[in-house]
Amino acid sequence: MPADTACHLRAATDRRPFVLLASFAVLVVLALLALRLGYRPVTWADLGGALTAYDLADPEQIVIREIRLPRLVAALVAGAALGIAGTLIQGMTRNPLADPGLLGINAGAAVGVIGAAFLLGVTAPVQYVWMALGGGALGAAAVFALGGGAQASPARLLLAGAALTAFFLAMIRGLVLMSRQSLETYRFWVLGGFDDVTFETLATLWPFFFAGALAALAAAALIDALALGEDTARGLGVNVGGAKLLCGLAIVLLSSSTVALAGPIAFVGLIVPHMARAVMRQDMLWLAPCAGIFGAGLMVLADLVGRSALFGGTMQAGVMSALIGGLILIWLVRRTGGRRL
Secondary structure (H helix, E strand, C coil), X not given: CCHHHHHHHHHHHHHHHHHHHHHHHHHHHHHHHHHHCCCCCCCHHHHHHHHHCCCCCCHHHHHHHHHHHHHHHHHHHHHHHHHHHHHHHHHHHCCCCCCCXXXXXXXXXXXXXHHHHHHCCCCCHHHHHHHHHHHHHHHHHHHHHHCCHHXXXXXXXXXXXXXXXXXXXXXXXXXXXXXXXXXXXXXXXXXXXXXXXXXXXXXXXXXXXXXXXXXXXXXXXXXXXXXXXXXXXXXXXXXXXXHHHHHHHHHHHHHHHHHHHHCCCCCHHHHHHHHHHHHCCCCHHHHHHHHHHHHHHHHHHHHHHHCCHHHCCCCCHHHHHHHHHHHHHHXXXXXXXXXXX
């Protein structure tokens, strides 16, 4: 290995803890701003009181504890989940354009939610989480089966994902046309947002996010070996089928839980891995946590901007994340010429 290449790799490796710590510090600042700012700004004293000595008679503290805090936690969890899921998908398929939305997982989970509203009359995330998880799992399984199973190529996965997504979206349109209740449920989460998230919803969903994070951590240690080629991975003692199954399980848990929590938020799983690689560009065990932090930060920023006075406090986080992420992607493409995407 040339000396200059070795020095570059050592420098990149040495800066990884600093990048994570700095990113986490920025995320903490964003979280505090999200609690304080909004269509109805509050003071730092109100924020401190709401977090340390909650006063049920103080309207500002009620806004912080009952509205802003649960939606902040939801934005953090959803953004981190989508960032990690997108990184796993791109690493497993070795395709920089892969994300949960492109591979049919979000659309499958969406069919589960609409199906639950149409057939069972359920409308709350606490009730339809199982349908969302089942739909996401069905979508992922169908895409990988149509894409070739264990021999799936990135191109075939994308084609299968596009076909299944179109099919699922057609099912959704048919169901919402037949049922007003399904239409109301569809309108609630189709753009993606955290307006009606409560601590009860978070308490129901956190085990799935936690299980997905654990599966992602275990899968991250195997994806780098898969990136060398399946034959090489087998030579290193990796169970290729088991590694793909574990990675798929993590992706389904993280993505489907996010759909159940906030709706089918698009683009985050696509852009965040590229943002993380722009500053990390090392093994998956470092890249996945970085993507999680970046994804959480992007969602918090999108939610904060969307509920500011500039947009009348009504713009959904899913819309703002696409707008912000699109600008970031354009900047990355112009900066790198697309070589790192």
